[in-house]
Every structure is written in C-alpha cells, then in structure tokens.
Amino acid sequence: MSSTTSTQTPAPSLHIALVGNPNCGKTSLFNQLTGSRQKVANYAGVTVERKEGFFTTPNGRAIRVLDLPGAYSLDSTSPDEDVTRDVCLGRHRSEPQPEMLVAVISATNLRLHLRFLLELKQLGLPVIVALNMMDEARRNGLQIDVAGLQADLGMPIVPVVSLNRAGVVPLLQALDLPLPAPPDPLPAGIDPHMEVRRLLATYVVDPSAGTDRLTDRLDRLFLHPLWGPVILLVVLFVMFQTVFAWAQPLMDGLDSGISTFGQIVLKPLPDGILHSLLADGVIAGAGTVIVFLPQILILFLWILALEESGYLPRAAFLLDRLMALAGLSGRSFIPLLSSFACAIPGIMAARTIQNPRDRLVTILIAPLMTCSARLPVYTLLIGAFVPHRTILGIFGLQGLVLFGLYAVAIVSGVIAARVMTRGVKSEEHPLLLELPPYRRPNLKSLALGLWQRAVMFLSRVGTIIVSLNVLLWALSSFPLPPAGAPGAAIDYSLAGRIGHLMQWVFAPIGFNWQICVSLIPGLAAREVAVSSLATVYAIGATDDGAADKLLPLLSTQWSMATAFSLLAWYVYAPQCISTLAVMRRETGSIKTVLWAAAYLFGLAYLAAFLTYHITRAITGVP
Numbered sequence: 001m002s003s004t005t006s007t008q009t010p011a012p013s014l015h016i017a018l019v020g021n022p023n024c025g026k027t028s029l030f031n032q033l034t035g036s037r038q039k040v041a042n043y044a045g046v047t048v049e050r051k052e053g054f055f056t057t058p059n060g061r062a063i064r065v066l067d068l069p070g071a072y073s074l075d076s077t078s079p080d081e082d083v084t085r086d087v088c089l090g091r092h093r094s095e096p097q098p099e100m101l102v103a104v105i106s107a108t109n110l111r112l113h114l115r116f117l118l119e120l121k122q123l124g125l126p127v128i129v130a131l132n133m134m135d136e137a138r139r140n141g142l143q144i145d146v147a148g149l150q151a152d153l154g155m156p157i158v159p160v161v162s163l164n165r166a167g168v169v170p171l172l173q174a175l176d177l178p179l180p181a182p183p184d185p186l187p188a189g190i191d192p193h194m195e196v197r198r199l200l201a202t203y204v205v206d207p208s209a210g211t212d213r214l215t216d217r218l219d220r221l222f223l224h225p226l227w228g229p230v231i232l233l234v235v236l237f238v239m240f241q242t243v244f245a246w247a248q249p250l251m252d253g254l255d256s257g258i259s260t261f262g263q264i265v266l267k268p269l270p271d272g273i274l275h276s277l278l279a280d281g282v283i284a285g286a287g288t289v290i291v292f293l294p295q296i297l298i299l300f301l302w303i304l305a306l307e308e309s310g311y312l313p314r315a316a317f318l319l320d321r322l323m324a325l326a327g328l329s330g331r332s333f334i335p336l337l338s339s340f341a342c343a344i345p346g347i348m349a350a351r352t353i354q355n356p357r358d359r360l361v362t363i364l365i366a367p368l369m370t371c372s373a374r375l376p377v378y379t380l381l382i383g384a385f386v387p388h389r390t391i392l393g394i395f396g397l398q399g400l401v402l403f404g405l406y407a408v409a410i411v412s413g414v415i416a417a418r419v420m421t422r423g424v425k426s427e428e429h430p431l432l433l434e435l436p437p438y439r440r441p442n443l444k445s446l447a448l449g450l451w452q453r454a455v456m457f458l459s460r461v462g463t464i465i466v467s468l469n470v471l472l473w474a475l476s477s478f479p480l481p482p483a484g485a486p487g488a489a490i491d492y493s494l495a496g497r498i499g500h501l502m503q504w505v506f507a508p509i510g511f512n513w514q515i516c517v518s519l520i521p522g523l524a525a526r527e528v529a530v531s532s533l534a535t536v537y538a539i540g541a542t543d544d545g546a547a548d549k550l551l552p553l554l555s556t557q558w559s560m561a562t563a564f565s566l567l568a569w570y571v572y573a574p575q576c577i578s579t580l581a582v583m584r585r586e587t588g589s590i591k592t593v594l595w596a597a598a599y600l601f602g603l604a605y606l607a608a609f610l611t612y613h614i615t616r617a618i619t620g621v622p
C-alpha cells in the first residue's frame, strides 16, 4: 500500500508459524487472525497438515502465518508431528524456516505445555508466547504472574482468548513490535521437568488444584466401567433415533417445496427433450438428494457437539479394549470416528498414528465406517421397506435398523482389522490420550459448522450430482428406440443396455438393471446412486411426476430382499473414488488401493449375496 494518509511506515513483512501442544488452540487462533474457518475441535490431533494464511497487523505489517499440527516434542514419532518438527528446524522440503514462532500454550494446561515451550527455546528463533484460554483460566481462578514468567523465560508472553477477534488483539499488537531476541536455550544439565515445576511454583497459583473439578466429576460417570459404556451406547442410540424423528417434518416440507417448484418450472414447457431433461434429469436427480439435507445436518449437529464437548477422547478411552480386540490401539479411534462424517478426513487423521502397521490397517478399514454420504441411500431404502413402527413403546423401528447398519459396519471393521493384524497386539505406545476439559459447545460455532456443512452438501448437489445426473439422463435417453419398437424407450438407450449387461454379474445378489445403472455414477459419490435411481425410474416411467415418488415406487417395484441386499452392498462397497484417491496419496501405493478396493467389493458382494438369499428364504418371496 503506498499510503499517503498513514503516518507510520509498516514494518517489513513477516513469516511466522503457530507451534504448540495438541489441543492448545492453535487453529482457533489461526482462524481469528486470518478470518479462515479451519476445523477446530476439543481433542488432540485435529490438524494434521500445515495450513497457510495471511493477515495484516493494525500497523499494516503483512504476515504470512502457518498453522501446524500439534506436537508433544520435536522428537516426532508420527507423520503429522514430522511436519511440525521439519518446519521448526528449517528442514521441510517446500517450506522455509519461519522467521519467528508463536508458541501457543494453554493457561489451563501449563504443566504439559511449558515443557514443549522449553524445548522450543533451543531452536535459536525469536519466539512470542501466546498464553491462550485465559477465559477458562480466569474462570478457574488461576493466577499467573505473566510479567515474572516472561522475564524468567526470556520471551514475551501475550495473554489471549482465541474464541473471538477481540481476544487476539493483544497478539496483533505484539506482532507490530520489533522482533524479540531469540531466547537463551535451557542450560545443559537442567532437567526440563524440574524446570517446569520450578516455574509453576514461582509464578502460578492454582486454587482449584487438588479440588474436585466438574471435569473430574463428569469423568467419574462417563469413564465408569459400567455406566461409561452404557452412556456411550445411549448417546449413539439417541443420535440415530433423532436422525429420523427430528428430520421427518423438515423433509416433508422440503419435499413438497421441491414438487411445487418442479410444477411451476415445468408447466409452461411442452413435452419433449427439454421437459424430460429438466424433469427427469435435473429436478428428479437433485430433488431426491436435497430432501436428505435435514438428516445430514442433524447427524452433523451431533458430531459437532460431541467434538466440541470433549467427550470423544473419553469414548476412545472406553473403546480401547474393543480396539485391542482388533489388534489396534486406542489411537486409531479418532481417525475411525472422523470417518463417520467422511472417510477422507478420517484417512488423513491416521497421520497421528505412529506405528506404520496400525496406520495402514486404520486406513484400510476407514471406508467401512459409515460416512454421511451413505445416509441418503440408507434412509431411502429404510423409509421404503421398514415399517414406521414403534418398538417397546419408545424405539422407532426405522432408527433401530439404521443403528443396526452402523453397528454391523463397526463389527465388520473390527473383524477386518483383526484379520489384517492377525490379532497380533499393537506395538503402538500405550494409549496416552489427553483428556481435555469438558466444554459447553458454543452455539455460534455449532451454527457456523452446520452452515458450512449445508453449503458443502448443496454445492455437491449443484455440481457433481446434477452434472452426473444430466449425463445419466443423456445416456438413458439416447439412442432413441427405433420407430414402433415395443417396450420402454430406456431399454434401447446406452445406459439401459449397459444395465442389462451388468445384470449378468449382479442378478445373483438381486440387483435389477436400474440398480446396476445407478451403481456406475454412484462411484463418484454415494448419494448419486439415489439421484440416479430417480432419473432412471423417471425416464422409464409412463406416468408423469414419477420422480418425486421414488420412495413409494421402490416399495412396490422391489422385493424386500433386493432392498436389503442393496443396503448390505452399501455397508461395504468402496463406492467413492475420492476415498480411493486419498488412500493412494496417504499410503503412496497403488497396490494397497487396488487391494483395498478388491477386498471391500468382495465383502460387499458376499454380504449382499447372503442378505438377498436369507431375506428371500425368510419372506418367502421368490
């Protein structure tokens, strides 16, 4: 900026990095400084790769800032911590050493975080300490002699609260000052643990130390050997019940909105190609998927609230034994849990696992965890084939079946991991899982998180789903049948012919040719299978408006065995190219990916085959 109004010349630009222990609030600080919306959550290991951002200080200094994965020390042991170590030491392949570090430490966890800070002193780089979570420290009555600590450490300390912009202003101001001198390293022979103890004893008064805090009281309940698992089951159970119960009115509203919209748009158009393209390709396709938005948002509301509350690491702790059964350690839990939202961040979160075997097995079973894109497929079929009935007076049968599908996937994941590890115990270090304090989820950040999800979902619908559906519409409409040909026009189209050919392979598991056709575009994204079915059936239908009636249509045209077989297929099939691509990137091996795809498709076929024939035998429908 060549400003003539400013009286001060901005200081030269600066390149800094945010470094600190996991879960100390680096990403929250990064988001406040740069205005970005990187993922933040209340457990260790959320950020697994470096993120770059830019901002300007009040005096106009241009700053490039890196958010780094959390680390416990510079002797890194996992791929995510490698990044932090390499950047700090100036050894990173594509990232120059920062000119200054902003060491983020949490005021509520000084015993752990000061130790890493002492290690950072050895680097010979200027360091500013951002003393984060001051709001919580104040609430707990913690008194910190910041001036004394700062003089003792030889580094400027700036108290901050990274929850809002105002809370980080002191740091912005500190970044306008000339760079501090690099601190002196800890003299040889001084034990860092003793040094931390000395610092705490001299500069910190913690009146709540040794008292029974809320977090301790809650942990006695949530980590109780009996009540802990019971509560976990109840939480998961209620979650799936609400996905159906709360979403229904919203879904009905959306459904009728889309029908009305379709009628208004289509009414002036004469019958013909354009009418069919809009009705059968765009509206039928996008409309059938959009109605699932409420369910997806309810699922995410739960996931976001659980992430922020601090409950997830407790769940990992409770399930450590289950993981041991699979030959894995509790460290695999969070990556697997993230995969319930989407396997892609889940597979990336496996970078926090140190042991290479455990990391590979976790990546290989991550696609078995039920990602949110399966939800439309599951609920469409459950809605069409499972009666809307209450069991024992309180449990909805549909929610129960959904819960069952998730449970089957988890059990399958455990068995698959056990086979891959041959039950040999993990050599990963015993689970040293940090249990963060419980936090009431912030309503604003929940709302923001949901908004981001909604935008992501709708833009998926608007881009990939609509374009694939238009493509599918074209393939299902052309070539046109010869004049006077008997049967439905779609049978003569390219898609119809491909579907009939594929039936050779899929008839033994009860798939009709329409399902076969929808499986191909469904590879791009699982929800596309639903919109594709809508398009294929709409084009094939003789009566108008079949599109918005996919659900009743399926319940009359498919047997229960076919529907359940497709559900079983979707529990296992790696119907998502992006997941396979991320697997390739994270493992660096195309062989691994081919193997993963083969074993998952194999399982899918086997499960669908068994489900189809068992259901047929039970229902007695041939």
Ligand SMILES: Nc1nc2c(ncn2[C@@H]2O[C@H](COP(=O)(O)OP(=O)(O)OP(=O)(O)O)[C@@H](O)[C@H]2O)c(=O)[nH]1
Pocket (backbone or CB within 6 Å): 020, 021, 022, 023, 024, 025, 026, 027, 028, 029, 039, 040, 041, 042, 043, 044, 045, 046, 047, 048, 068, 069, 070, 071, 132, 133, 134, 135, 136, 160, 161, 162, 163, 308, 439
């Ligand atoms: N009360 C309070 N909570 C905070 C503050 N800063 C961050 N948090 C919360 O602390 C948790 C961790 O924040 P993150 O920003 O994800 O931490 P991180 O250091 O990036 O964590 P990793 O990426 O796992 O290393 C989240 O629940 C935040 O909402 C703060 O100043 N006060």
Ligand SMILES: [Mg+2]
Pocket (backbone or CB within 6 Å): 026, 027, 028, 039, 046, 047, 068, 069, 070
């Ligand atoms: Mg982070």
